[in-house]
Amino acid sequence: MDLPEIPRRTFGLLLLVFLGFSFVGYVIGMASPDTALRAVEKLIEQIGPISDSSFENFVKIFTNNSMVALMMFVSGLFFGLGPWFIMAFNGLMVGLVVLAVHRMGDVPIGQIILGLIPHGVIEIPAIAIAGVAGIVWYRELVRGEGEAAERFKRGAVNGLKLYLLSVVLLLVAALIEAYVTPKVAGL
Template sequence: MGLKAFFRDIYTTRRFILASALLFCISIAVGWLSTGAIQSMLAQQIKGLGTVAQRLQQSDHPQWSFFVFIFFNNAIKCVLVIFAGALLGIVPFIFLIVNGMVLGFVVHLQEDMGRSMYEIVVKGLLPHGVIELPVLIVACAFGMKFGMKTMSAIGSAIGLKRKRSGQTWEVFIKQTLTVSIWSVILLLVASAIESGITYRLLSH
């Protein structure tokens, strides 16, 4: 469960992580260039987040409210997306695409509103995003790996695929637990940065 084990588990899943990172980048580009139905869907997502942000801003302790909401929202979704990957990897796949498109759409929208890319990226995204985004990608990678292992097990059970010796389920589940714990810890740090440093930078 140590940090060394966490990095070792990441290394053993590097192909899925690279695939997730590529899919996330493509999704950002799609969100940036979105029009029509996709743009409407993303606008609804942003509207919902805007309503929540407004309510948190009006609380007695806005920064604390933002911290609690951001941490629990991200941590729960992150752990959920890993284990929901057991459903053939569909949930992490969709989660990665939607989050990538929302990010691309928001950045483009902010630029259209007159904000500089420096302010959007360096002030708004980089402080917490340097931790939060890699954690998101790693979580989705493990979720998709979970889906691949499930499909492989089903294939072996019905005789469509020969059972191969490789990473056992026991080892993989232990890896997912390690990754889940460290993801929550890292998201706690990212949430503190977003509700503290990012909040202050964008308030000036």
């Protein structure tokens, strides 16, 4: 399968939005610990509590992240803006959750970072690639050459290839998060 080129600038900016909003989420959580606690509760409500079964955790993580990636991909059709908002929201949530776990769970920041890095270095770029896929689809639709139906199809095919790459990366990240991260971070 020939992958279309990933627009590096868009990819990099999506990652910066995530990182920037992670910091914003952390700062908001410092100012309002209740907000951070509610974010953790919402996350647990969304994906369910952590299980004793690594396989069950893997399935939950992969399913949740695949749904986020699908939303990133499809939301690109909304004037190319959807992925930016979703990336910002997810970054905000990560910042809030990190602060909540640090403060309420009395977990050292170093341990939290060890809990994020092993899978996060794959997961976050994979989510960004799904966003790029949606933006690629939108850009082809708007700026491409040829009939509208042809541009739509060409954009969809190129975007879908990137989206599938994202899903494969999310599969790897979920395996790491469910099986490796708990051992590395001592969680």
